[in-house]
Amino acid sequence: MTNVTTEAPTLRGVQADPEDLSSASRQTSVYVYEAPVRIWHWINAAAILTLMVTGYFIGSPLPTMGTGEAYDQFVFGYIRFVHFAAGMILTVGFFGRIYWAFVGNHHSRQLFYFPFWSGEYWREVLYEVRWYLFLAKEPKKYVGHNPLAQLAMFFFITLGVSFMIITGMALYAEGAGQGSIFDTLFGWVLGLVQNSQRLHTLHHLGMWWIVVFMVVHIYVAVREDIMSRQSIVSTMISGHRTFKDDRPD
Amino acid sequence: MGATPNGFNLDSTGKRIVVDPVTRIEGHMRCEVNVDEQGIIRNAVSTGTMWRGLEVILKGRDPRDAWAFTERICGVCTGTHALTSVRAVEDALGITIPNNANSIRNIMQLNLEIHDHVVHFYHLHALDWVNPINALKADPKATSELQQIVSPSHPMSSPGYFRDVQNRLKAFVESGQLGLFKNGYWDNPAYLLPPEADLMATTHYLEALDLQKEIVKIHTIFGGKNPHPNWLVGGVPCPINVDGTGSVGAINMERLNMVSSIIDKCMEFNKNVYIPDVVAIGGFYKNWLYGGGLSGKSVMAYGDIPENPNDFSAENLYLPRGAIINGNLNEVHDVDQRDPEQVQEFVDHSWYTYGEPGKGLHPWDGVTEPKYELGPNAKGTRTNIIELDEAAKYSWIKAPRWKGHAMEVGPLARYVVGYAKGHEDIKNQVDGLLRTMNLPLTALFSTLGRTAARALESEYCGRLQKHFFDKLVQTIKNGDSTTANVEKWDPKTWPKEAKGVGATEAPRGALGHWIKIKDGRIENYQCVVPTTWNGSPRDVAGNIGAFEASLMDTKMERPEEPVEILRTLHSFDPCLACSTH
Amino acid sequence: MSQIETFYEVMRRQGITRRSFMKYCSLTAAALGLGPAFVPKIAHAMATKPRTPVIWVHGLECTCCSESFIRSAHPLAKDVVLSMISLDYDDTLMAAAGFQAEAALMDTIEKYKGNYILAVEGNPPLNEDGMYCIVGGKPFVEQLKMAAEHAKAIISWGACASYGCVQAAAPNPTRATPVHKVILDKPIIKVPGCPPIAEVMTGVITYMLTFDKMPELDRQGRPKMFYSQRIHDKCYRRPHFDAGQFIEHWDDDNARKGYCLYKMGCKGPTTYNACSTVRWNEGTSFPIQSGHGCIGCSEDGFWDQGSFYNRLTNIKQFGIEENADRVGMTAAGVVGGAVAVHAAISALKRAQKKNQEKVEG
């Protein structure tokens, strides 16, 4: 999609289509993130935060609570219940998001791949890296994700969340029991990783993989909101991308 | 070949007889002997034929886990390695255990001794003396009479009872599927019992099989399962709660009652069955006094069963500690596991290397590096051994020595040391037995002596078990229910470097674990195990080990049928998984 | 599972006449020191349905699987051995030794080709040409393969035969290898545990004899009837787990009340076994009931999942003392630190730029 008509400003974002390119100016706002994407983003974010907190406490429980009989309280049970509920929401949401990738605009697909074979793409990634290393003076404009972000999203979210869903469901299948639908779908994972203890560990490590993404993601979102030439945070709320200057590229 | 420094004349010119596998033992073992024209054993070679490398595997692990690894050295003497291990770790880190933990550990260890001894005698050893096929010829009525003479208070002695067992046995034999009895040596003239004694003993084989599963329930109560109950550095894992909230889930009155009733059952069985059987069977084999080996020369015991917790001085131990060398019963040396000059292991004839020949290493500095090779005079190939070359390396067992001496360990060693030290209970038992059987003290130094000492010890352990049960109850009564000391549970509280030793008397003899800890991890871990002592190959000076010594000069009825070899080897209750670990 | 042929049928199939068969019977009787009166009885038994022959071999092991087996209460071990199976070879218990023992083995393999069960306790080491475990002067792995060739089915007793167990723990110096990695062409029933529960062992055998078929196995090859649920799924302390009531230290008040052992490292949530239901030694207790956590002894690789007392597994790859949380927190910490530094520099740059713009503007 780099064949750009000569008339249009030479905005070269590899993910920009001619429409995007012609509209990438301060005056125009581009509708990038459609409502389902935005809704998913925030539900997903909430689910993951919930999963992290509850997941952490599943691994390292709080000090023993309450003085009542065991039947009087269900603290750990609730923590686990919330985790599983959030896990289900995360899973359903993720499938919904995949569905939207098929029917939504082309930005809705960016999360699920990156143009591995495109030299142009890697050059842009490099540029973006230089920008974050303070080596480039100015960031480029992007209508969708910047290429580095796309890469990160793919590895940390597409792969990361898939991994958490698969391992999480495999753990859930253990409780649901042999012969359950969860076991039929995900029981094979247990055999693959040798034992359940290891499955827990992998799932647990996966959490930290996503934590690392989150720290960077939120920081970068806020930073770019301030320092880049386009709107960032508000885009994930309104769906519209606006630009701070008229210069192309 | 000539004389060994420890006083045996070896001659390997006669016919070589190979027994591999040696069966009815734990693990894998091979034995080769040379017999002269009279069928007398003139050279004996014993070989441990397995190695797993636990000492290598333990490196770098959490010392608090070591008990579980070492426990799996053996499922027969299960628990004894675990106890030795937690003692070694506690010794290294200066952890003391509560009084109750000491009582519970003692009860468990004693329980193991009894279980192991009973199973050994009936299920691993008895078929060396008892001919179950011959039992088919017995008159049940006469058997009943015999039973009542041998043990008047044993309730299961009616003619009908013996007839039932005999019928069952008959049906089994007539099926033509002899199972475990298949290919036994049933027409070998080495079997001397009349059919009635054979029937009585075979019946007790089955009785003991039923009983042994009851004995171990004490382990299950305190340790959750058997084999391989659970242990804990700093105490025992089972909490005591006799009357508070939730006591149903802890050691409570019901649990204590069960322990107490099992202790009674053990004592009854020892008194009514085990000891009488040994006396009765021994009576028929009174003249078969082979197998003394090292027992009359060099024996050693570490001692065990401390009355008070955390005190391993000899005076505080019910099972005696000491070493006797060159048969001098008048002098009992003290044994110090920390002294680098006392316990050392050699590997010149073992499939290991220290990089330097003739060297002995104290276990704290011990090295376990395998090196499998056969000597130049071995017959066969590397993977198909026909005959070993005992002049070279020939066993997976290392050669431990005490101040350079090959030692016998085990129940007989403990009883010889105890006797020499004037240990009252032991002396009474031994003198009583010898009087009953009308035998001199020297008869003790034999295959049968070993078997008899084990039975006496089982009986003694029953009494000790009762003592510690009462003590446990008394302590709880006094308001102390503590079972664990967690002050130094957290590795952050440990010194950067530490070393310790744990010693016990396992059923088969003196057991020691030596540990070095560095940065909260195991730096070195070495076990020197009873069967390492008894099954030891030769050392660089040519001293032969206890198994080998005991086989010397035995007359074989039929050299191709190794009944006598089995008899004497079994009297040690060899445990090969233990010996090489 | 196919019916076992009678001894007589086998002999006939091998071309042995009735006459020689009778001779064999009288020789057997004579060898056992029994009179001629026994001959017809033996002949009759050999011509009727035999007990299933079992060959029980031992590799690198601790023999606690055998010890566990003899603890069986229902059925009693003696009844299994006397009336249900024919334990024709088991070096731990058999009367014969050496050549006679090996002959007993060969004899059973010959006569019951395809009809005997092979029970394996322990496992074969493969390093040093297998000579870390020698039987009859040869590597145990040879005996195993030989006995497996004509077996109807194989039972892998315990963690050793099923997964490798303690001798296969890192660095597995002998390359101890589970049975299913050496024998590839036979149905294998794994009965893991260190050791397995006695009644589970006899339960598996009697199931096969009673229902005349292999037990249904799960994905990992274990009988579903005993291994389809975790200790935790049926642990009687589970209400305390759900309530968040944990033992915080050994022998604390919570321990005396029987709270959940999760924080003491209990591996019940990750361990498939029947301990919390069948329990041990005739239902007397099981590890958790006696106050120690489950160490996961029936799981593949349970020795190498970090300390038994850690709830979170230690991860070797990240250095000695790490678990998932420490690894993760370190990573998150490093990234967080980098972010903070990056933010500071960004702010600085931005301030610079603003200044410049002011100057220029």
Ligand code: HEM
């Ligand atoms: C980003 C997503 C997720 C995160 C960060 C997360 C985090 C965690 C953590 C840290 C644990 C504790 C692991 C341990 O140490 O044993 C855990 C356990 C678990 N998670 Fe997740 N999880 C996520 C998604 C899921 C999903 C999608 C499911 C599916 C239902 C799920 C189901 C479970 C289950 C069943 C457990 C085990 C609970 C137990 O053993 O009691 N998780 N999770």
Ligand code: HEM
């Ligand atoms: C305060 C918290 C957050 C803010 C302000 C935020 C903001 C944003 C923004 C502005 C974008 C669009 C980036 C662009 O324009 O290229 C975005 C995308 C995204 N964010 Fe967040 N985010 C937050 C939390 C999270 C969390 C917790 C996660 C999950 C771990 C997450 C996952 C994602 C994903 C997957 C996308 C890509 C959406 C798509 O292409 O479908 N965000 N976020």
Ligand code: NFV
């Ligand atoms: N030798 C030996 Fe053991 C014993 N008793 C242990 O230390 O048997 Ni398995």
Ligand code: SF4
């Ligand atoms: S599985 Fe465990 S119990 Fe069985 S032989 Fe192996 S180490 Fe022993």
Ligand code: SF4
């Ligand atoms: S004690 Fe162990 S198995 Fe039982 S509920 Fe707690 S964690 Fe689960």
Ligand code: F3S
């Ligand atoms: S340690 Fe083993 S014995 Fe049972 S409770 Fe756990 S599986």
Ligand SMILES: [Mg+2]
């Ligand atoms: Mg050693």
